[in-house]
Amino acid sequence: MANKRMLTTRDIVYSGVLAAICAMATSLKIPFGVGAMVHLGTAFLYTVGICFGGVYAGLAGAIGSAFYDLLMGFSPYTAWSFVIKGVAGLIIGFVAKGLWPAPVIRETGHSWMWRAVLGCLLAAAWTLGGYIVAWWQVTGSLAIAFSNIPGSLLTSGVGIVVALLLSPKLRKIVYR
Template identity: 65%
Template sequence: MSEKRLFTVKDVVYIGVFAALCAMATTIKIPFGVGAMVHLGTGAMLTVALLFGGVYAGLSGAIGSALFDLLLGFSPYTLWSFIIKGGAGFIAGTVAHGIWPSKAAGPKPFGKWLGRAALGCFLAAAWTLGGYILAWWQVTGSLTVALGNIPGSLMTSGAGIVIALLLAPRLRKIVQK
């Protein structure tokens, strides 16, 4: 479990591609409340988590969401998103798949994998909700506004969980090769 390894060029490239995917998927959004939005970036990050593990999902979620915030006008949330989405990706990926991608263990039975995947996604959603309540409160200065954004966060996480749980099993066979 305490597998030590260094980043390879392949790891860096994959994380970069997945970060770009997360940033691009976040641009597909519906604004909701003050600073909140329903978007597909969470679905991309959770799919990476279920397929590749905590390190890939954590770094690609952190970099991709921070990049989105920085480049598309949400700069007060950049550091918050880096920490919150990075943590969410790491949590979901570690629970569902482990810390690093590994072919050596072989594919887990689908039933066992689905349970761990769902648990990881729900824990990541809880982390995200708590983190963004703090972020919205800090950035807007209003706890009322922060609490008003809870439905948007729940809808984004819910959509992301559904996307990841539908998409990841179909992509597992491709990734295993």
């Protein structure tokens, strides 16, 4: 039988801290145009996935995003965010780093960067699809759901750029 890794107390503490930072990062908003806002929670989630792996990113995204929605009055989206952002974190982390954190290995070239980009794009596609369904179910209008697509794509795009800029340095620091 394969040796399976279990969550340790350290994993739980790290996940809790990362979830709290995810909730705070989601509250940091950047204005774009007239009335459009982009938050940095997605950038943080992608960065955690690239640096720490799928389990940490999944837990941080699920708990942090749901906690933000619950505290900020978006309670109809709490369960949706828990699932959507949790799976998005798992996707980016698994593709870019694997399920669990592991020491940074000297990789030739930038192969990790291509995995990170692919993971970010897959997570962004999952998030967009998930939130279209969530917006449709919560508002009862498919037109409103589709009208939110540009904002979601902008948030994911900014998240990808920020994560890809921060991750190379953070990957070296995290595993010293």
